[in-house]
Amino acid sequence: MKRGTLAPTFGTVVMTGAAGRVATLVRPLLAAHCRELRLLDVRPVTVFLPCETPMHVKLEDADVLTPAMTKAEAVIHLGGLAEDATWPDLVKMNIEGTANVFAAAQAKGIKRVVYASSIGARGFFRDTAQLPAGAPFRPDNHHAASKAAGELVARMYAEKFGMQVTCLRIGQVSVSRDDVPAGMWTGADDLARLILAALHPLRTSFRAIDTIAPERRAIFPNRQVRQMQFRWRGRNLPHRAQTAAEAPHS
Numbered sequence: 001m002k003r004g005t006l007a008p009t010f011g012t013v014v015m016t017g018a019a020g021r022v023a024t025l026v027r028p029l030l031a032a033h034c035r036e037l038r039l040l041d042v043r044p045v046t047v048f049l050p051c052e053t054p055m056h057v058k059l060e061d062a063d064v065l066t067p068a069m070t071k072a073e074a075v076i077h078l079g080g081l082a083e084d085a086t087w088p089d090l091v092k093m094n095i096e097g098t099a100n101v102f103a104a105a106q107a108k109g110i111k112r113v114v115y116a117s118s119i120g121a122r123g124f125f126r127d128t129a130q131l132p133a134g135a136p137f138r139p140d141n142h143h144a145a146s147k148a149a150g151e152l153v154a155r156m157y158a159e160k161f162g163m164q165v166t167c168l169r170i171g172q173v174s175v176s177r178d179d180v181p182a183g184m185w186t187g188a189d190d191l192a193r194l195i196l197a198a199l200h201p202l203r204t205s206f207r208a209i210d211t212i213a214p215e216r217r218a219i220f221p222n223r224q225v226r227q228m229q230f231r232w233r234g235r236n237l238p239h240r241a242q243t244a245a246e247a248p249h250s
Helices: 021-031 087-107 143-162 186-199 225-226
Strands: 010-014 034-041 052-056 074-077 112-118 164-170 172-174 183-188 206-210
Touching: 010 021, 021 034, 021 172, 021 186, 021 206, 034 087, 074 225, 087 112, 087 143, 112 143, 112 186, 143 164, 143 206, 172 186
Parallel strands: 010 034, 010 074, 034 052, 074 112, 112 164, 164 206, 172 183
Antiparallel strands: none
């Protein structure tokens, strides 16, 4: 959709971590579907579209975070630490920060939240491509454990407050799968379109979706993706048996 030819699909949508690498890759498509995409980050967003509104916000600062969500209809939570770090830092940013985002959204009456989790939350399974949606957490490092904890926070807000939450378990995000380990690639275009699909009303209050692109000539088994009527554009290289700990995560 070209801006100016059709009305945007969504009104005001808040995005945390908007200056990050993943956000920068998915923002153009998302902005085309939003009347306003509100860009929250502690780092400056120096290049943005007319429909994008940069705001300097820390996830730990509830006094600023909550007002930043005024009159928004949905939140895309990409903020926090994207790599392994010390446990206190991960708790502060990825667990407490996530809890702050959900609390702020709930305080402002926002019903839909998309949370960027990590495929590493189930990283010690030998082959995440063959797991059912309800498989338990098996995080492969401290970062993945913090993301799993974030999913529990997300589920609590979905079930206690009636929010509609989609957790997207992200792999290594890039435009091309070149140099990405087998079975670990999340295509930037697919991720942007998955986020858009997740912004629509849900049939259930909570879902967690693996965003790893399916292999060539393989059908991705995620039932929730099929229910979204989502069609993958990217394809991973053939998957070999390995733990996700052998490859980095976003």
